Structures are given as C-alpha cells and as structure tokens.
Amino acid sequence: xxxxxxxxxxxxxxxxxxxxxxxxxxxxxxxxxxxxxxxxxxxxxxxxxxxxxxxxxxxxxxxxxxxxxxxxxxxxxxxxxxxxxxxxxxxxxxxxxxxxxxxxxxxxxxxxxxxxxxxxxxxxxxxxxxxxxxxxxxxxxxxxxxxxxxxxxxxxxxxxxxxxxxxxxxxxxxxxxxxxxxxxxxxxxxxxxxxxxxxxxxxxxxxxxxxxxxxxxxxxxxxxxxxxxxxxxxxxxxxxxxxxxxxxxxxxxxxxxxxxxxxxxxxxxxxxxxxxxxxxxxxxxxxxxxxxxxxxxxxxxxxxxxxxxxxxxx
Ligand code: B12
Ligand code: SF4
Ligand code: SF4
Numbered sequence: 047x048x049x050x051x052x053x054x055x056x057x058x059x060x061x062x063x064x065x066x067x068x069x070x071x072x073x074x075x076x077x078x079x080x081x082x083x084x085x086x087x088x089x090x091x092x093x094x095x096x097x098x099x100x101x102x103x104x105x106x107x108x109x110x111x112x113x114x115x116x117x118x119x120x121x122x123x124x125x126x127x128x129x130x131x132x133x134x135x136x137x138x139x140x141x142x143x144x145x146x147x148x149x150x151x152x153x154x155x156x157x158x159x160x161x162x163x164x165x166x167x168x169x170x171x172x173x174x175x176x177x178x179x180x181x182x183x184x185x186x187x188x189x190x191x192x193x194x195x196x197x198x199x200x201x202x203x204x205x206x207x208x209x210x211x212x213x214x215x216x217x218x219x220x221x222x223x224x225x226x227x228x229x230x231x232x233x234x235x236x237x238x239x240x241x242x243x244x245x246x247x248x249x250x251x252x253x254x255x256x257x258x259x260x261x262x263x264x265x266x267x268x269x270x271x272x273x274x275x276x277x278x279x280x281x282x283x284x285x286x287x288x289x290x291x292x293x294x295x296x297x298x299x300x301x302x303x304x305x306x307x308x309x310x311x312x313x314x315x316x317x318x319x320x321x322x323x324x325x326x327x328x329x330x331x332x333x334x335x336x337x338x339x340x341x342x343x344x345x346x347x348x349x350x351x352x353x354x355x356x357x358x359x360x
Contacts, residue, residue, distance in 0.1 A: 047159060047171065049224035052113065055158045060302060061151055062207060063116030065191025066224035069109045069217065072100035075186040078253065089257045091266075094181025102217055105182050106174045109217035111224075114184075114191045115155075117148055118301040120210035123310040130316040133352045136262065136284025137210060139337035140313055141306035146334070148177040148214035156216065177214040184213040192227030199240035199288035200255050203233065208295035233294065240288035246277045249288060261285035265348050266340050278351045282320065283337035320349040 049066055056064040079096035082088060092099065102109045119137055126132060138144070152175040160170040176182050185202045188194060193213075194204040201209035241249045248259035257263040262285040264274050289295055301307075323331070328342040337345065 047163065047220065047222055049222065051162065052155070052159060052222070055162070056115065056155055059151060059154050059158070060117075061115050061155065062118050062211065062302075063188075063193050063204060065114050065188065065193045065227055066222055067112040067114060067187055067191040067227065069102040069112050071102070072183060072186045072190065074190070075183050076100055079183075082254070085254065085256075087254060087256055089263055092181065099181040099183055100186070102182070105176065105180050106217040106219075108172065108219040110220055111218050111222045112187055112191070113152075113155075113216040113218065113222070114187045114193060115148065115152060115214050115216075116188065116193055116204065116207060116211040117144070117151060117214075117303055118207045118211045118299075119144065119303070119306045120208065120295075120298045120301050121306070121308065122298075122300070123308070123313055126310050126314055130318070131353070131356060132314040133282035133317050133320060133349055134280050134314050135282050135312075135337060136286045137289075138262075138284040138286075139335050140308040142334055143336045143338065144212040144306070145177045145179065145336065147303065147305045148212055149175050152177075152214050152216050156218075172219040173216050175214060175216050177212070182215060184215060187215045188213045189229070190227065192230055195230045195232045195234075196253055197240065197292065197294070198234050198238065198251075198253060199249060199292060200253055201289060201292075203292070203294045205230075205233075205294075208298050209289050209292060210295060210298060210301075237293065239291045239293070243291040244288050245279055261287075266344065268340075268344065270347075270351075275351055276355065278348055278355065280352055280356075282315070282345055282348045282352070283340075317349050317353055321346060321353070 053064055076096055079099060098104055156173050163170055188202050194202040197203045203209045246259040248256050258274060261279060261281050264270060264278055265281050265283045332338040
C-alpha cells in the first residue's frame with residue numbers, strides 16, 4: 047500500500063491531516079519526558095514510564111509502520127448575551143467525545159484500505175488505533191510525521207489548522223511505502239503571547255507546563271488544594287486561553303466535522319443549571335462528550351469554584 051492511495055482514501059473520509067512515520071522508538075522525545083518527570087510535572091494521565099512511552103512495539107508488537115491523523119475542532123463562538131452567570135467548556139469537550147470520533151475515522155479509513163487490499167488480491171492489514179488511550183505520545187508521532195511544530199504553549203501547531211486539532215495514530219503490521227517526512231521547523235520565534243496570557247503562568251520557557259497551575263488539568267483533577275481552587279477561573283472543563291491568543295490560531299476555518307459542532311449556549315452553560323444537574327441529566331448532557339469521563343462530581347465542584355471565585359471578585 048502506498049502513501050498516495052491512503053491519503054486519497056483519508057481525504058474522501060473528511061480526515062484533515064494525515065502523515066506517516068517509522069516505528070523506531072521515539073527517542074527524540076525521551077529527554078523531554080525525563081525532564082518533565084524530574085521536574086514533578088507528570089499529571090498521572092500519561093500512563094507508563096518514559097522508556098515505555100517511546101516504544102511503539104510495546105504498544106503493538108507487530109507494528110511495521112505508523113499513520114497519524116489530525117481532525118480540526120475549530121469553531122469561533124459568540125459570547126452569550128444574557129444576564130446569567132455561565133461557566134465555560136473548553137473546545138476539547140465540544141460535541142461528541144473526540145476519542146470516539148477519531149477512532150471511528152481511523153477504523154473507517156482502515157476498512158477502506160483493506161477493501162483495496164482485497165481487490166488487489168492481498169491479505170488484509172492488521173492494525174490498532176490509538177487516541178489518547180495508551181502511553182504513546184500522540185504529539186510526538188504527529189511531529190515525526192511532519193504534521194506540525196511544538197509551540198511554546200506545548201501544543202502541536204500546523205500551518206493550516208493551527209493547534210485546534212486532535213491527533214490519532216494507527217500502528218499497522220505491514221510496510222507502507224512513504225516519503226521520508228519533512229520535519230516542520232519551529233515557528234514561535236520571539237513570540238511569547240501564550241506564556242503572557244496564561245492566567246496562572248503555568249507555561250515555562252522550554253516547552254514546559256506546570257500542571258498544578260494549569261486550569262485544564264485542575265478542572266480534571268479529583269481533589270484540589272486551597273491554592274489550586276483559586277486557579278480555576280471560569281472554566282468548567284479544560285482551558286483554551288494559550289491557544290486562543292496564538293497567531294497561528296487566528297482566521298481559521300470552522301471544522302467540517304459536524305460531530306464537534308456546538309451552539310454558544312451549550313458551550314457555556316448557566317452555572318445555576320449545572321449546579322442542579324441530576325445524575326440522569328448529567329449522563330444525557332455530558333455522557334458522550336470528552337468531559338464526561340471525570341464525572342458529575344468534578345463538574346459540579348468546578349461550577350461551585352467558579353461561583354465562589356466570582357463572588358470573591360464582585
Ligand atoms: C497529559 C495530557 C494533558 C495534560 C498535560 C499537557 C501537557 N502539555 O503535557 C493536561 C491535562 C494539562 C492537558 C491539557 C490539554 N490537552 Co492534553 N493530553 C495529554 C496526553 C494524555 C499526554 C501528553 C503528554 O505526554 N505530555 C508530556 C509531554 C512531555 O509530551 P507532549 O506534550 O505530548 O509533547 C512534548 C514533547 O514531545 C516536547 N518537545 C518540545 N519541543 C520539542 C522539540 C523536538 C524536536 C522534540 C522531539 C520534542 C519536543 O515538548 C512537547 C510539549 O511539552 C495527550 C495524549 C497522548 N497520549 O499523547 C493529550 C494531548 C496532548 N492533549 C491535547 C489537547 C487538545 C489538550 C488541551 C488543548 C485540552 C484543553 N482545551 O483543555 C489542553 C492543552 C494544554 C497545553 N497547553 O498543553 C491533544 C493535543 C493536540 C495538539 N494539537 O497539540 C492531545 C495530543 C490529545 C489528542 N490525542 O488529540 N493534556
Ligand atoms: S491550558 Fe490554560 S491554564 Fe493551561 S497552560 Fe494553557 S492558558 Fe495556562
Ligand atoms: S502564542 Fe506565540 S509563542 Fe505561543 S505557541 Fe503561539 S506562536 Fe508560539
């Protein structure tokens with residue numbers, strides 16, 4: 047199977063970005079992983095030791111090559127103009143859970159690849175798909191495949207999609223014929239808008255992120271210290287600030303993936319409504335979104351903190 051053929055099948059399935067990578071251990075990421083652990087910046091969501099995280103064969107022992115995809119989730123939403131106190135859901139949790147959407151896209155793609163294999167009289171390709179559900183480093187694979195550069199906001203930035211895209215990877219048990227990817231040069235230069243915009247100064251020089259200061263992490267963490275409680279600001283789940291200010295994220299096109307579309311009111315629900323959610327309502331409203339996994343307790347705790355912090359500042 048060739049790169050060109052797979053690219054065409056991907057485009058037909060609404061996959062925005064696709065790249066190919068070799069499954070040699072991801073040694074280029076190892077120093078960053080080790081440093082992060084030494085600095086005490088692990089979140090517990092990564093899973094696995096640094097050496098294990100860079101080892102594709104540990105994740106899928108028969109891997110011969112990797113395919114990585116990117117799906118845009120960008121939407122620009124107007125602020126809701128009413129007098130209700132609202133919390134914000136970050137773009138990571140808009141619409142259907144991205145883990146499901148990307149897994150579906152990758153399985154569809156591989157089904158199509160295997161139809162082509164069958165027609166050509168070949169055996170099917172065996173494979174495994176990954177989206178944020180293994181120790182593998184999704185940004186690392188996408189970087190190796192030439193999909194973007196690491197921004198100072200820690201995100202992988204692509205020239206067309208900015209950083210508002212999710213990453214999924216497929217390890218396959220067959221060789222794919224592909225051109226050696228061109229690594230994308232870092233494009234931050236002297237810019238430091240994200241570092242200056244982060245309300246808690248969670249971002250450091252040298253691509254680091256201190257989780258105990260990061261709103262995105264804190265909204266997902268189970269128990270918070272008093273200091274951490276003050277750092278939630280207006281977010282019910284996740285945080286988009288260091289992406290919103292990035293020059294690469296201005297004038298982007300709305301995602302064509304309808305599963306992520308959302309209206310402004312749903313993306314910033316009234317706090318009073320959120321505080322009163324029943325288990326059943328939580329399941330209906332958030333069960334199929336990416337913020338469902340931390341449960342109703344976390345969401346309500348965050349709503350209480352936004353309320354409390356707002357009252358303190360009023
Ligand atoms: C743990 C985790 C978090 C943690 C920690 C984030 C962090 N910066 O590490 C928290 C909860 C804070 C978080 C938040 C978010 N996350 Co998150 N998260 C992950 C997860 C599970 C692991 C990330 C990880 O291992 N971090 C450790 C560091 C060391 O690795 P890394 O960030 O992947 O890449 C670094 C290095 O490779 C290195 N590096 C720097 N320069 C260079 C140069 C070279 C040449 C090399 C080789 C390496 C290198 O620096 C990079 C940045 O630190 C991944 C899914 C996965 N399994 O990969 C998603 C993932 C990184 N998250 C994602 C998203 C969307 C988010 C949020 C935007 C969600 C939101 N709106 O709230 C925020 C963004 C916060 C931010 N500024 O990073 C996407 C990223 C998409 C993208 N385009 O970058 C991922 C890939 C999920 C996915 N499959 O789409 N996340
Ligand atoms: S996600 Fe928010 S809190 Fe975390 S580093 Fe970016 S701006 Fe700061
Ligand atoms: S805001 Fe500036 S420094 Fe931060 S990631 Fe974007 S280009 Fe890089």
